[in-house]
Amino acid sequence: MSDLNTLDGAYFGKLQAALNAAAIAQPTLIIDRARLDANIETFIGHLPEGMGYRIVAKSLPSLPLLSHIRSKTGTDRLMTFNLAMLLEIAREMPDAHQLLGKPLPVAAARKFYAEAPAGARVQWLVDTPERLAQYMALADELSLPMDVVLELDVGLHRGGFAADETLKAAADALRASNTARFAGLMGYEPHIAKMPQKHGLRDKAVDSAWEIYRRARVLTDCSNNTGAAQSLTLNTAGSPTYRLYTDTSLANEVSAGSILVKPTDFDTDMLEAHVPASFIATPALKVLDGINVAGFDLMPGREPEMPDGHAKTVYTFGGNWMAKPVWPEGLLVNEKYGRSSNQQMMTGPADLALKPDDFVFFRPTQSEAVLLQFGDIAVYEDGAIVDTWPVFGASA
């Protein structure tokens, strides 16, 4: 897999030739299928025996992309974050089990049941007693067996239940209902990966998150990995933290999405074994000699501030994305002179080997919003664009 760690002129030359052969001449999101598959294999290889995998749909927002990952991993579990995606997946993947990754207003759940195909399998995420009452009332009104997973605050402090009597009361209320059902717990803890190792802060965050999760399991009567607890969703993690789970004693499934395409935000020590698999390619419309920033020609003796040795100015087709330039080497966005969604100014060294209409490549910093901005994803494999994968509509 060592060649997958190399992002050099030979690699981007092949991507460029593939784009040209496919007559692509506009900003395009590329997924490299061999790299994606390597990440899937790495990910599955890291999961401990018996650990379930839930695909985070918002981070991989394309049905064919999700199907591809499902076929490689064998999972039928997805984590979904809005009504539009929930409905589309329910229609197009009737065998999928969806867990909401954030609590939605009960009105969204009502709309879902009005529009979704019968038998769609959804677990709703609930964060407060008030929302629980609303969901339970809806379940009663519709006489539907509605599965509810309770959101825990394991230290991220983005809301959710503490491991206390309120949580216990919520699980008890669900267990006493004839319609709504207690379906499990979800404790998401990406803050752990942001904690410095220094002073043992990261270890403390791990210990504290796991202690809260364990207490929550005791309070909700599912502390043993036997019997009824086995059929519950006991969800944790995300890409930044999935490697922390080396057995299933705390949780029986991890969610992850982004790491399979590895945007730059996921370039961390813990995720070193994964390789970048998503790129934005955009034509350089103009490659100009010198650094000409508007206004400086009117101020003799003043020069724009540029990195040492920069002597070319490039304007790209678009460019104001959550993304970092990766090729050609040395080509930079100068934040000081602003971002443009139409033609982004970039600068590079005097020996920059770039001609007008050549491609400039970026890596997304995150996948969830960025993958929705370019229309169909161009799938690259073995030197060619081999497929196009439509993406979901852009809703948060």
Ligand SMILES: Cc1ncc(COP(=O)(O)O)c(C=O)c1O
């Ligand atoms: C509840 C929850 N679980 C898991 C994830 C992980 O997603 P990813 O693996 O794409 O970082 C997220 C991302 O926001 C989330 O909100």
